[in-house]
Amino acid sequence: MKLSRKSWIILVIVLLAIGGISYFALRKKAVTYETARVDRGPVIETVSVTGSIASKTKINLQPESGGQVAKIFVKEGDDVKAGDSLVQLDKSDAASRVASQQAIVDVALAQLRQMQAGSTPEELNVAKAAVDTAQAQYNAAVSAKSDAEKSLQNARQNHDNAAARADSSLQSRVETFLVDYDQANYVAGDAVNRLTTQLFTYNDLLSFITSSSQAVTDAQSTRVAAKAALPNLQAKVSQAKTGGTTDAVIAAYGEVMAALNTVNDHVNADAAVLNFSSNLSAATQSAYQLNVNTAQTSINAITQKLTSDMTGLDLQKRQNAADNTAADIAVSTAEAALSNATHAIDTANSNLEQARAAYDLKKAGTRKETVDAQRAQVDAQRATLASLQNALEKRTIIASIDGIVVDIPVVVGQTVTPAQAVVSIMTKGKFEIVANISEIDIAKVKVNDSVAITLDAFPGGDKWTGKVISIQPAEKVVEGVVFYETKIVFDNEDTRLRSGMTANLDVETARNDDALRMPLRALKEKSGRKFVQVMRAGKPVEVDVTTGLQSNDFVEIKSGLSVGDEVVVSSTAK
Numbered sequence: 001m002k003l004s005r006k007s008w009i010i011l012v013i014v015l016l017a018i019g020g021i022s023y024f025a026l027r028k029k030a031v032t033y034e035t036a037r038v039d040r041g042p043v044i045e046t047v048s049v050t051g052s053i054a055s056k057t058k059i060n061l062q063p064e065s066g067g068q069v070a071k072i073f074v075k076e077g078d079d080v081k082a083g084d085s086l087v088q089l090d091k092s093d094a095a096s097r098v099a100s101q102q103a104i105v106d107v108a109l110a111q112l113r114q115m116q117a118g119s120t121p122e123e124l125n126v127a128k129a130a131v132d133t134a135q136a137q138y139n140a141a142v143s144a145k146s147d148a149e150k151s152l153q154n155a156r157q158n159h160d161n162a163a164a165r166a167d168s169s170l171q172s173r174v175e176t177f178l179v180d181y182d183q184a185n186y187v188a189g190d191a192v193n194r195l196t197t198q199l200f201t202y203n204d205l206l207s208f209i210t211s212s213s214q215a216v217t218d219a220q221s222t223r224v225a226a227k228a229a230l231p232n233l234q235a236k237v238s239q240a241k242t243g244g245t246t247d248a249v250i251a252a253y254g255e256v257m258a259a260l261n262t263v264n265d266h267v268n269a270d271a272a273v274l275n276f277s278s279n280l281s282a283a284t285q286s287a288y289q290l291n292v293n294t295a296q297t298s299i300n301a302i303t304q305k306l307t308s309d310m311t312g313l314d315l316q317k318r319q320n321a322a323d324n325t326a327a328d329i330a331v332s333t334a335e336a337a338l339s340n341a342t343h344a345i346d347t348a349n350s351n352l353e354q355a356r357a358a359y360d361l362k363k364a365g366t367r368k369e370t371v372d373a374q375r376a377q378v379d380a381q382r383a384t385l386a387s388l389q390n391a392l393e394k395r396t397i398i399a400s401i402d403g404i405v406v407d408i409p410v411v412v413g414q415t416v417t418p419a420q421a422v423v424s425i426m427t428k429g430k431f432e433i434v435a436n437i438s439e440i441d442i443a444k445v446k447v448n449d450s451v452a453i454t455l456d457a458f459p460g461g462d463k464w465t466g467k468v469i470s471i472q473p474a475e476k477v478v479e480g481v482v483f484y485e486t487k488i489v490f491d492n493e494d495t496r497l498r499s500g501m502t503a504n505l506d507v508e509t510a511r512n513d514d515a516l517r518m519p520l521r522a523l524k525e526k527s528g529r530k531f532v533q534v535m536r537a538g539k540p541v542e543v544d545v546t547t548g549l550q551s552n553d554f555v556e557i558k559s560g561l562s563v564g565d566e567v568v569v570s571s572t573a574k
């Protein structure tokens with residue numbers, strides 16, 4: 001089908017419209033950045049309030065911190081000018097703090113200069129020597145650990161050997177004891193059943209006539225007891241041999257010795273009764289006496305031997321315990337030495353890594369970020385010094401305005417508290433300005449701060465200057481908001497001034513005439529983080545910053561930026 005000219009025109013328009021819409025929809029919007037360069041210049045922080053002109057009043061001057069009055073330079077009725085010294089508090093402590101802080105500033109500044117200067121060849125040599133020393137200490141620690149491991153191995157082997165020797169020695173004592181128990185059993189039985197049996201009949205009555213009935217009774221009664229003791233003796237010996245241990249030997253000892261004593265009593269009674277015989281021939285009595293003596297000797301000998309065995313066994317046990325304790329201590333000492341050696345390796349390795357890092361750092365030089373951080377540290381310490389110097393200066397109460405001293409309610413040596421009036425001055429001018437400054441801003445304001453003043457009554461641009469002369473310590477609550485009454489005097493009187501006029505005040509609370517600064521609009525904050533966008537290679541990059549003073553236009557940069565950095569103030573998408 002052939003299209004008409006009108007149809008072709010409509011088709012072209014539609015296609016152009018579709019193309020244009022597609023182009024603008026797909027085209028990526030370009031972003032234009034408004035930037036500013038970081039430079040150095042004044043940053044003046046102010047507090048803006050309104051007040052009203054009032055007639056002059058008496059001004060009470062108070063110290064900002066307590067102390068003892070050291071000097072009074074004026075007397076009542078004296079004319080004074082602004083800046084004259086009136087009263088001085090003891091400032092020895094404040095001066096000491098200033099001197100101490102000055103030393104801190106000097107150290108921080110020296111470190112900054114050292115970072116900026118870089119490392120000298122001598123410092124590199126010292127750092128390299130520190131690496132060599134740390135390496136040698138690490139090698140020594142590794143060697144010491146190897147020695148400690150060998151010592152522990154030896155100590156454990158000695159411990160095992162000591163335990164084996166103890167067991168062997170003790171077992172040897174036990175075996176000797178058991179042999180002597182057998183001997184005791186034999187000696188006791190031999191004494192009763194062979195050596196003394198001829199002295200008695202089959203029913204254990206004495207077989208000969210004596211002249212002592214008591215000796216007869218003793219001999220016969222002890223024989224009955226001795227024969228009764230023999231089975232118990234044999235049983236205890238058998239139990240000891242079956243057990244074959246130290247405990248078994250010791251358990252039998254008491255009853256074995258008791259049985260031997262019973263047999264020994266019988267043999268002694270037999271020896272005594274022979275002394276009273278009346279019908280034995282000399283040969284028979286001599287034979288009997290020899291047998292009894294043999295029994296006595298054998299029993300005494302085995303008794304002494306068993307006593308010696310028990311003493312030896314006890315000593316051996318004590319010696320074994322001492323040897324085992326010494327071996328345990330040696331093992332514990334070796335284990336502690338190994339632990340210390342292992343810890344020493346960790347410490348030596350850490351020291352070696354630190355020494356190498358320090359050497360590498362000195363070779364590479366100090367990074368710009370580190371120098372900036374140290375410069376910020378110097379600025380922070382200088383700020384602290386300035387604060388302490390300011391506190392030192394405030395130990396001297398000075399006249400804030402021209403006036404007349406009307407009252408000095410303190411004496412030298414008196415201790416005063418903060419906000420206690422020490423001098424009262426009557427202003428010479430006609431007028432002053434009374435302003436209420438909120439608790440949010442009052443901490444920034446101090447006596448003698450400069451004030452820029454405009455008056456609503458003169459809208460043509462007339463300006464005056466003045467200064468803060470007093471801040472009431474007690475708060476004033478207006479509609480639930482806390483204020484502090486502050487008085488300002490004009491630097492120069494003007495006949496056009498009238499009581500009740502409204503004054504617009506800009507109190508200069510702090511300033512830095514050579515601050516590293518940037519436009520306030522470039523500063524961004526998010527979740528307590530302060531940062532700016534810095535143009536790097538044509539693209540904005542976020543950089544964290546630390547700020548100081550802040551005016552309506554500029555903000556002081558303590559760290560994060562350098563002179564010449566280009567920061568983004570605003571951006572526009574096109």
